[in-house]
Structure formats: C-alpha cells, structure tokens
Amino acid sequence: MPRWEHGSEDRLKQAAMELFDEQGFEDTSAVQIADRARVTTRTFFRYFPDKQEILFADAELLYAALVRQVAETADVAEPLRAVTRTLAGFDWEGLGSRDVQRRRDALIASNPALLERELIKQQRMADGFADALHRRGADPAVAELAAQVGIQVFRTAYREWLEAGDDAGLATITEAAMSRLAAMMPAAYQATTP
Amino acid sequence: MPRWEHGSEDRLKQAAMELFDEQGFEDTSAVQIADRARVTTRTFFRYFPDKQEILFADAELLYAALVRQVAETADVAEPLRAVTRTLAGFDWEGLGSRDVQRRRDALIASNPALLERELIKQQRMADGFADALHRRGADPAVAELAAQVGIQVFRTAYREWLEAGDDAGLATITEAAMSRLAAMMPAAYQATTP
DNA sequence: TATGGTGATGTCACGACGCGACATCACCAT
DNA sequence: ATGGTGATGTCGCGTCGTGACATCACCATA
Numbered sequence: 001m002p003r004w005e006h007g008s009e010d011r012l013k014q015a016a017m018e019l020f021d022e023q024g025f026e027d028t029s030a031v032q033i034a035d036r037a038r039v040t041t042r043t044f045f046r047y048f049p050d051k052q053e054i055l056f057a058d059a060e061l062l063y064a065a066l067v068r069q070v071a072e073t074a075d076v077a078e079p080l081r082a083v084t085r086t087l088a089g090f091d092w093e094g095l096g097s098r099d100v101q102r103r104r105d106a107l108i109a110s111n112p113a114l115l116e117r118e119l120i121k122q123q124r125m126a127d128g129f130a131d132a133l134h135r136r137g138a139d140p141a142v143a144e145l146a147a148q149v150g151i152q153v154f155r156t157a158y159r160e161w162l163e164a165g166d167d168a169g170l171a172t173i174t175e176a177a178m179s180r181l182a183a184m185m186p187a188a189y190q191a192t193t194p
Numbered sequence: 195m196p197r198w199e200h201g202s203e204d205r206l207k208q209a210a211m212e213l214f215d216e217q218g219f220e221d222t223s224a225v226q227i228a229d230r231a232r233v234t235t236r237t238f239f240r241y242f243p244d245k246q247e248i249l250f251a252d253a254e255l256l257y258a259a260l261v262r263q264v265a266e267t268a269d270v271a272e273p274l275r276a277v278t279r280t281l282a283g284f285d286w287e288g289l290g291s292r293d294v295q296r297r298r299d300a301l302i303a304s305n306p307a308l309l310e311r312e313l314i315k316q317q318r319m320a321d322g323f324a325d326a327l328h329r330r331g332a333d334p335a336v337a338e339l340a341a342q343v344g345i346q347v348f349r350t351a352y353r354e355w356l357e358a359g360d361d362a363g364l365a366t367i368t369e370a371a372m373s374r375l376a377a378m379m380p381a382a383y384q385a386t387t388p
Numbered sequence: 389t390a391t392g393g394t395g396a397t398g399t400c401a402c403g404a405c406g407c408g409a410c411a412t413c414a415c416c417a418t
Numbered sequence: 419a420t421g422g423t424g425a426t427g428t429c430g431c432g433t434c435g436t437g438a439c440a441t442c443a444c445c446a447t448a
Contacts, residue, residue: 116310
C-alpha cells in the first residue's frame with residue numbers, strides 16, 4: 001500500500017477545475033483545492049507557484065510548441081504571415097471542444113487576476129516569436145513588431161472563431177482579419193513598400 | 195494641531211517610490227511604505243487596492259485622457275492613424291524626464307507582478323480606444339484591431355524613444371514603426387485595399 | 389537480502405496581503 | 419454649540435506563498 005496516491009498534479013488540476021466551475025475563481029481557496037485533491041496546501045504550491053498557474057500549466061506547453069514551430073518554419077521574407085499562419089494552422093480543436101475553450105475564456109475574462117496572467121503569457125509568447133524571427137535573420141525591430149501585431153491579429157480572429165458556428169474555419173477568419181488590417185494601412189505607407 | 199497630517203496619498207506615493215528605489219518592489223512591504231508615510235497599513239489599502247496600484251495610480255488618469263482624446267479626434271476613415279497619432283502626439287516629456295520614465299520602465303520590467311499590471315492597463319486602454327472608435331462609427335471588428343495594433347506599434351516606438359538620444363522625436367519614430375508594419379503586409383492584401 | 393540514495397509528500401512556523409467592522413476625532417456648515 | 423461628515427486608526431481575520439526540516443515508498447546496486 002503506497003503511502004501516497006500518485007498523480008497529485010492531475011488530481012489538483014481536476015479539483016481546481018471543478019471548484020472554479022462550482023464557485024468561481026475568487027471564491028475558491030488553495031486550501032479547498034488541496035483538500036479535494038487529498039494533498040496538503042504545501043503540496044499545492046509545490047506544483048503551482050500560485051493559484052492562477054493551475055489554469056495555465058498546460059497553456060505553457062502549448063506556447064512553447066508554437067514558438068518552436070515559428071522558429072522552424074518562419075519565412076523571413078514574411079514574418080507577419082509566419083506568425084499568423086503558425087497560430088491559425090494549429091489544431092485548436094484538439095485542445096478540447098470549442099465550448100470548453102469558450103468557457104475557459106469566459107472564466108479568465110471574468111477575473112482580473114486571471115486576465116493579467118493570460119496577458120503576460122501572451123507577452124511571453126510574443127517575445128518568443130520575436131526571438132525566433134530574429135534568429136532566422138529578421139531585423140530585431142521588424143521581428144518584434146511582427147510578433148506583437150501577428151498575435152493581436154490572431155487573437156481577434158480566435159475570439160471570433162470561438163463565437164462562430166462550426167462552418168467557420170479559423171484560417172479563413174484569420175485571413176479576414178489580416179485583410180482588415182491591410183485595409184486600414186494608410187495609402188501613403190503602402191506606396192513605400194519595397 | 196490637526197490630529198492627522200494631510201496629504202496621506204501623496205506621502206504614500208512618495209514613500210513607495212523611495213523604497214522601491216532603495217530595495218526593489220518585492221522586498222518592500224506595504225507595512226514599510228505605510229510606516230514611512232506615517233499612516234497605518236489599513237490606510238495604505240484604502241488608497242490603493244494593492245501594492246502594484248501605487249505605481250499606476252497616475253497612469254490611470256493618463257489613460258483616461260488619451261481615450262478621451264481618441265474619442266474626440268478620431269478619424270473614422272483612418273482608425274489606425276487616429277490611435278498612433280494620439281499616442282505619439284502626447285507630451286510624454288511632460289510626465290517627467292526621459293530618464294525617470296526609463297527607470298520606471300525598468301522597475302516594471304523587472305517584476306512579474308508589475309508587468310502583469312502594466313499589460314492589463316494597456317489592455318484596458320485598448321478597449322477604451324476600440325470603444326471610442328466604434329462610437330465614432332467604425333466597424334467593431336475594425337475598431338478593435340486598430341486599437342490593439344495601434345498600441346503595439348506605438349509601444350515599440352515608445353521604447354525605442356526611451357533609449358534614443360534627444361535628437362529623436364517620438365512622432366518620427368512612430369512613423370518609422372508604421373512604415374515597418376506596412377512593409378511587412380503581404381502584397382496580396384495591399385491589392386485588395388478598398 | 390540489506391543498504392543507502394532519491395523523490396514525493398507532510399508538518400510546522402511565519403510574514404505579507406487584503407478586507408470588514410467599528411471607533412475616533414478634526415473640521416465644517418448651520 | 420451642535421451635529422454631520424470624512425479621514426484615519428484599531429482590531430481581527432482569512433488567504434497566500436515560502437523556508438526548513440521530517441518522513442517514507444521506491445529503486446538501484448552491492
């Protein structure tokens with residue numbers, strides 16, 4: 001008979017999701033989560049540096065994968081497209097149903113602390129993209145701008161996609177967002193395009 | 195003889211800046227700040243909902259002013275420029291020397307909690323811009339994209355400006371960033387510009 | 389089989405954070 | 419002078435997050 005059950009981390013994640021669902025994020029304490037997962041509070045904080053992170057632990061891996069992909073496939077000639085294509089091309093459905101992602105999104109949006117965390121993750125991803133593009137030979141200033149803007153473009157598309165019916169493809173929606181952006185670039189600048 | 199000195203809020207801000215400078219953000223507790231400002235800890239939290247906010251209390255006013263300006267002067271035909279021009283046209287030097295702003299930036303960048311807060315403020319400003327543009331008649335999707343991208347473009351320019359010598363004007367640097375962005379829009383999209 | 393190392397978890401103690409409830413008192417209008 | 423109001427203090431509490439050290443299952447290897 002093992003002294004401890006295995007899989008504490010999974011039990012913690014599971015318990016946290018349940019409790020957030022039942023009571024919301026704020027009204028759920030780390031102690032409650034730990035209790036339901038049958039571990040001590042201290043163990044909770046060994047797996048997750050804070051209460052927010054339990055919602056982003058998986059996302060961290062996803063971001064790393066995306067950055068890696070940009071690093072491998074980026075086309076220096078079109079850094080902005082490299083970013084949006086990588087993001088739009090990912091199999092988001094594979095992460096869970098659209099409905100699950102929608103609910104996760106809503107949970108995050110409803111809580112300032114979670115929103116802050118989400119934004120910083122996104123920022124880190126942007127930094128990763130910029131670095132990857134730079135390594136592939138892009139000018140640093142261009143790389144940073146492409147990363148930041150590319151992510152913003154995709155984010156708006158992603159949210160549209162979450163709300164859309166099944167007919168809409170993420171790639172298509174993202175293309176539409178890019179077109180929108182292109183349409184709002186002043187003509188003066190477009191003329192200067194090399 | 196007044197029972198309490200007046201100007202607690204200012205004393206708190208002052209004390210906080212000093213201590214952050216002396217010891218860094220993490221190693222400064224709310225208690226220390228309150229002590230130096232000669233108020234109780236409870237009073238600290240009455241003025242600032244948390245330790246981070248003491249660094250952003252002023253910024254909040256600034257953001258509100260910028261949003262108002264976009265709401266008043268936005269040109270619906272060029273929402274992206276409306277955003278970047280408002281931001282680049284503001285008198286940032288009036289907020290303090292470039293050096294002060296640089297140090298503030300460094301302090302924020304050096305601390306995750308502060309970075310999170312900064313990003314969420316920026317996000318709120320973006321939401322404000324988007325709303326303002328929408329009210330002025332812009333399509334909601336376009337408004338959101340213009341706000342987000344405009345801010346990102348300006349942010350990169352602003353950081354360049356902080357590092358630059360006195361010769362460089364913020365407006366010029368921002369224009370350069372816009373050109374960079376225009377240059378990376380795929381030609382296919384530029385052709386579709388209405 | 390014995391032994392010792394290693395990793396996961398527990399236990400304890402502590403400081404920092406943030407808030408609710410209520411008390412106090414300077415100041416101001418009337 | 420008097421009563422209201424706003425700023426501040428006092429007290430107590432629950433939550434967050436961490437350091438230090440103890441425990442014990444499991445594994446490798448002699």
